[in-house]
Amino acid sequence: RPISRPIARPRLHLQLLCRASSASRRYLTNNGFFKVSEEVRDAIHSKKPVVALETTIYTHGFPYPDNVALATFLESVVRVNGGIPATIGILDGVARIGMSPEELTRLTESAGHENTLKLSRRDLGYVCGLRLAGKQFNGGTTIAGTMLLAYLAGIKVFGTGGLGGVHRGAESSMDISADLTELGRTPVAVVSSGCKSFLDIPRTLEFLETEGVGVSTFADGRQGHVDFPAFWSRDSGVKSPTVINNEIEAAAIIHAQNSLQISSGLLFANPCPAESAIPKDAMDSIIEEAIRQADASGASGKDNTPFILSKIKELSGGKSIPANRALIESNVRRATIVARELAVLEA
Ligand code: PSU
Numbered sequence: 310r311p312i313s314r315p316i317a318r319p320r321l322h323l324q325l326l327c328r329a330s331s332a333s334r335r336y337l338t339n340n341g342f343f344k345v346s347e348e349v350r351d352a353i354h355s356k357k358p359v360v361a362l363e364t365t366i367y368t369h370g371f372p373y374p375d376n377v378a379l380a381t382f383l384e385s386v387v388r389v390n391g392g393i394p395a396t397i398g399i400l401d402g403v404a405r406i407g408m409s410p411e412e413l414t415r416l417t418e419s420a421g422h423e424n425t426l427k428l429s430r431r432d433l434g435y436v437c438g439l440r441l442a443g444k445q446f447n448g449g450t451t452i453a454g455t456m457l458l459a460y461l462a463g464i465k466v467f468g469t470g471g472l473g474g475v476h477r478g479a480e481s482s483m484d485i486s487a488d489l490t491e492l493g494r495t496p497v498a499v500v501s502s503g504c505k506s507f508l509d510i511p512r513t514l515e516f517l518e519t520e521g522v523g524v525s526t527f528a529d530g531r532q533g534h535v536d537f538p539a540f541w542s543r544d545s546g547v548k549s550p551t552v553i554n555n556e557i558e559a560a561a562i563i564h565a566q567n568s569l570q571i572s573s574g575l576l577f578a579n580p581c582p583a584e585s586a587i588p589k590d591a592m593d594s595i596i597e598e599a600i601r602q603a604d605a606s607g608a609s610g611k612d613n614t615p616f617i618l619s620k621i622k623e624l625s626g627g628k629s630i631p632a633n634r635a636l637i638e639s640n641v642r643r644a645t646i647v648a649r650e651l652a653v654l655e656a
């Protein structure tokens with residue numbers, strides 16, 4: 310795979326403008342609950358482009374050993390594109406920012422075990438604290454959990470697959486992913502392929518607006534109406550609030566928000582590569598059935614998303630997997646280029 314393509318640098322004044330900004334923040338240092346790997350710490354310190362990667366997709370998405378293969382692959386996507394990967398999760402009750410291959414294997418192998426949890430913001434104190442009471446948990450961090458830990462470590466860019474959202478029927482269940490509130494309160498930029506249409510996409514965008522989250526979709530030369538993407542499908546029927554053309558623009562937005570000390574996050578939506586995308590109509594009936602089964606089985610709360618995702622995989626006969634892989638690779642590559650461009654602006 311070639312090192313990422315060069316991007317024409319449109320306007321030099323962008324770089325001049327930035328000098329004024331670098332308000333630096335104290336990052337959380339290692340303690341009994343929080344450990345940044347040496348490689349990631351050095352990279353942050355020397356302002357190299359670092360990309361955060363989540364782990365719920367490994368502990369509650371893909372089975373072992375597919376999950377460790379994907380984890381290793383995504384780290385290599387960051388590296389070949391000139392970045393340093395920081396895979397984030399919880400091992401033995403300690404938040405890890407950056408993991409060695411052995412640590413990644415240990416976490417991914419523990420997928421499905423009773424003490425391997427899906428961890429969002431609310432869970433971090435619980436799993437880390439109970440280590441002191443002799444209970445050892447592993448966990449995959451969701452986008453919310455990963456954003457929070459990335460922010461504490463000083464990482465600003467995060468590449469992932471699909472964002473959680475407002476669930477259909479949330480007007481009575483109140484099931485709204487903590488990913489959305491985290492984006493409202495934590496200044497990390499997330500590159501994802503939007504969210505799956507088992508969620509209520511119009512309400513998800515409404516909620517993000519309420520939370521003050523900037524949402525931009527990569528237009529890649531498309532003119533006019535650009536949809537916010539629906540994971541495997543490039544279209545959702547819902548217009549993206551704003552569009553951007555390339556990674557330089559994404560980096561400029563991040564840099565401006567940081568310089569303005571706006572403390573909410575940003576969402577950059579990258580539609581699934583066209584050659585791997587599944588048309589919206591083809592997915593709609595599978596998704597309807599997956600939701601029906603989730604309702605029937607009573608999978609709610611934190612179990613709802615993993616349940617629906619596994620049903621979709623089953624009902625699509627695995628057809629959704631190549632698209633899943635293509636889009637996450639594309640998102641992680643784009644996140645790395647954004648992190649590189651941000652490093653240029655911050656230099
Ligand atoms: N949506 C996907 N794939 C995923 C997830 C969501 O298409 O893997 C995972 C992510 O880790 C996300 C989490 O942060 O599920 C959201 O879960 P919940 O809806 O319970 O907040």
Ligand code: MN
Binds near residue numbers: 484485486610613
């Ligand atoms: Mn939920």
